[in-house]
Amino acid sequence: MTEHLTIVRHPLVQHKLTLMRQKDTSTAGFRRLLREISLLLAYEVTRDLELTTTRIETPLCEMDAPILDGKKLALISILRAGNGLLDGILELIPAARVGFIGLYRDPETLQPVQYYCKVPDQLDQRFSIIVDPMLATGNSSAAAVDLLKARGARHIRMLCLLAAPEGVARMREAHPDVPIVTAALDSHLNDHGYIVPGLGDAGDRMYGTR
Numbered sequence: 620m621t622e623h624l625t626i627v628r629h630p631l632v633q634h635k636l637t638l639m640r641q642k643d644t645s646t647a648g649f650r651r652l653l654r655e656i657s658l659l660l661a662y663e664v665t666r667d668l669e670l671t672t673t674r675i676e677t678p679l680c681e682m683d684a685p686i687l688d689g690k691k692l693a694l695i696s697i698l699r700a701g702n703g704l705l706d707g708i709l710e711l712i713p714a715a716r717v718g719f720i721g722l723y724r725d726p727e728t729l730q731p732v733q734y735y736c737k738v739p740d741q742l743d744q745r746f747s748i749i750v751d752p753m754l755a756t757g758n759s760s761a762a763a764v765d766l767l768k769a770r771g772a773r774h775i776r777m778l779c780l781l782a783a784p785e786g787v788a789r790m791r792e793a794h795p796d797v798p799i800v801t802a803a804l805d806s807h808l809n810d811h812g813y814i815v816p817g818l819g820d821a822g823d824r825m826y827g828t829r
């Protein structure tokens with residue numbers, strides 16, 4: 620993947636995203652759409668995964684057939700909204716290793732503070748995909764990448780549903796080597812750090828909280 624930002628313009632992705640943006644979409648509907656869209660986005664973000672081969676027997680003959688080495692993949696979910704994207708991707712790649720990073724924003728400094736981190740070992744040998752539906756200021760994403768790099772990760776990619784130009788710029792400045800895959804690049808962030816037009820608070824919409 621050579622582009623820093625890839626927008627997945629597939630009609631199914633765009634259609635489902637529009638339904639998710641609508642404020643009247645129910646929690647159940649939002650969750651179902653998020654699972655469906657994550658399968659489609661996973662297709663794009665895993666495009667460069669390395670394959671190995673395995674010897675198999677078809678009804679006609681033996682062959683060396685391509686197969687994913689699922690153990691080489693680390694999916695890193697940014698709590699809590701990342702889990703919505705994670706679930707769908709895990710359906711496609713059940714052998715992937717999974718990590719979780721919890722960050723909150725310090726009300727004084729507005730900087731991300733880590734409160735939880737459990738990630739797979741040997742990150743230097745894995746392809747890591749960070750999943751977080753909303754790339755807003757980019758501060759938590761940049762902090763998550765810092766953390767993974769400090770643990771040896773070298774091949775990192777970011778998957779989100781919506782990105783704000785501010786977040787993309789922050790990531791480009793902090794981690795130009797981390798490609799971002801998203802379904803849309805929205806207009807801007809409002810004064811509360813929400814993406815506009817956006818879809819609201821992704822965690823609240825997927826879990827029915829406020």
Ligand code: URA
Nearest residue numbers: 753755813814820821
């Ligand atoms: N997080 C969200 O859930 N929504 C936004 O618009 C921005 C950050």
